[in-house]
Amino acid sequence: MLIGEVARRSGVSTRMLRHYDSLGLVRPTGRTVGGYREYSEEDIRRIFHVESLRSLGLSLRQISRALADPAFAPASLVGDLIRRTEERLKREQELLDRLRAVDASAPFDWRGVLRIVELLHGLGSPDAARRQQTVLTPAEDAPVPAEVLAEAVLAEADPYVAGALRWALARAGADGVASLAAGVRSEHAEIRRRAVRALAELPGDEATAALADALGDSDPAVHRHAALALGARGTTTAVPTLVRMIVEGTNDVEAAEVLGTLAADPERTDRLMSALAAELAAPTADSAVRIRLAQALAEMPATSAHGLLRQLAHDEDRAVAAIASALVRAAEQRPQG
Structure with missing residues (x-):
């Protein structure tokens, strides 16, 4: 089968087939009467093997190695693919969360969008000092949405940054209570502790109700902090x-x-x-x-x-x-x- 026919039936472009040939990944092994190179059935099966491995995210070099070595063990390669895929999904989830936060802030123009994105970048910085500075010095024309602050509180491990976030959240009002209430129901005790500490600094019946839910928590730090906050109310x-x-x-x-x-x-x-x-x-x-x-x-x-x-x-x-x-x-x- 000539290259044009292979491309039509396999869905792989003639350009990619020639690229495979130049790499030695899939080379047509037959010849026509006129001397043209021709793909055998075995060559075509190899093309489909290559495409299947590409669909899993393998590079052409990895595919060549896997096909060339009969003793090749795929376990480590598959494990690496899993990790890379998880990292990609995490980045995409972060992007989705960031877009939702921008949408929730209802910016009126691109300047507002860019300002909020800048603030979100600051809150997501690996440097604790920068995260704290972002919280304590927000732009007046683009305050950080309360929902974003609440999510940041639940994720923040640094005690100083967490304190700044709770302060900013208390100033923002009760809009972040729903996110914090969801944190009270988290399967992770540390997230529940952060949620209760933040709720203790928020006014209103909704915050009190969320604290009352935490009163029966199995984690001692959670129900004790909830009790102190509820008693003070x-x-x-x-x-x-x-x-x-x-x-x-x-x-x-x-x-x-x-x-x-x-x-x-x-x-x-x-x-x-x-x-x-x-x-x-x-x-x-x-x-x-x-x-x-x-x-x-x-x-x-x-x-x-x-x-x-x-x-x-x-x-x-x-x-x-x-x-x-x-x-x-x-x-x-x-x-x-």
Whole structure:
């Protein structure tokens, strides 16, 4: 079969077939009566082999090596192709995310588009200092969309850049809550932690609802941070977690302060005091736990906490009794009202 016929039937151009010939990849092995080179059936099968391997992303050099060596093992080559394809898909996904971010910002002209693309490049920089500078010095005519900031918060590992992103997101309002709420449902604990820390700095009922969802998270850092944020907002559903934090000795000072703020409302005081009293009476309340509970009681309204502190002042453990006695004296000397 002559080259023109091969090109027509195979879909490979005559130019590419001649290129294959010059590389020694597929050379016609037959000759016509007139001396023209002719492709045999074996040559045509080889062309289809070449095209099949090209469709997988192999270079012509790799194809030549694979076809020339009968002992060639394709495993490493296929693995390399997988990695390259994953990298390409990642770049394309990043491009798609960037285009969506530009579209969400609703720029009015090309100048606005270019400005937003420049900002997105800055946020995607491998240099933490540049990312932070991008967040802290945005262009006035093209503020970074809240959704972009929220996505950047969820991806940011550097604590300083993350703090700048949360600051910028808080200034942008509640538009990024939906993205952060999706982060709370991530399968990765670190992303959920970042989402909760950012939600804690955003106002509004939607942010509070997302924090309430995080209260039942299996990761301790997530539900503890959510409890502190919810308690600071006056949400009593966080009380059991806050009390448990005091008992466990994790962020117990912050938890006690938040409980003290909640107890400022007389309607909540009895519930909080009952929760603390129940932990004091628990068989597992060792000396360290009783000391932390005594310190938490000191944050409560004096009239409510005085009785429990006096009981602890007579505790069998001398350290507990001494701390409780000091707290009682401090409460008695505290100006009333």
